[in-house]
Amino acid sequence: MNRPKPFRTDEINRLIEAFPNHTDDELVIMLDRPKPSIRGIAKRYGLKKSEDHLKRRGCRIKKDDKPKNIKPIGSVSYSHGHYIRVKTSDTGNYGKDWSFAHRVVWEHYYGAIPKGMCVSFVDGNSYNLNPENLVLKTKCEILAESGINSFPPDVAYLIRIRGVLTRIIRQKEKSLEK
Known part of the structure; x- marks a missing residue:
């Protein structure tokens, strides 16, 4: 893999002058450099797009606005290895906002899950969230039953x-x- 040639001083000066008011695609054409290289130099020199440029683009989300595709608390997601996830909070952090539904059900009916324990399914069906189908097991027990x-x-x-x-x-x- 070839390393990109370093930016010359005149190219850096052109970038410093043009970066605030031009799109990255325009800069790629002007400088004949790949976009990641341009973004890297801009970051190194602390270059930012001008407010005028950002307003003209019109695609900026205001500070307190939330995107339209945000799911409300209580939403259900059927992903992540065939497990059901439920949105339990709205901090903006996916790992904290979404919890596995079987863990939520366990905590609702039986209380906190002890450290080192996992909630497992008696019948092996991860969509069966009946509390009687849930059981606590250690990771060693789960490993012994699989593979x-x-x-x-x-x-x-x-x-x-x-x-x-x-x-x-x-x-x-x-x-x-x-």
């Missing part, structure tokens, strides 16, 4: 043997490539 440990001993043995054979084949292939 190779969830198979009968004979099948687990075959999976291990397959892993050993795959490793041997890869080692032989690498030695032949050298």
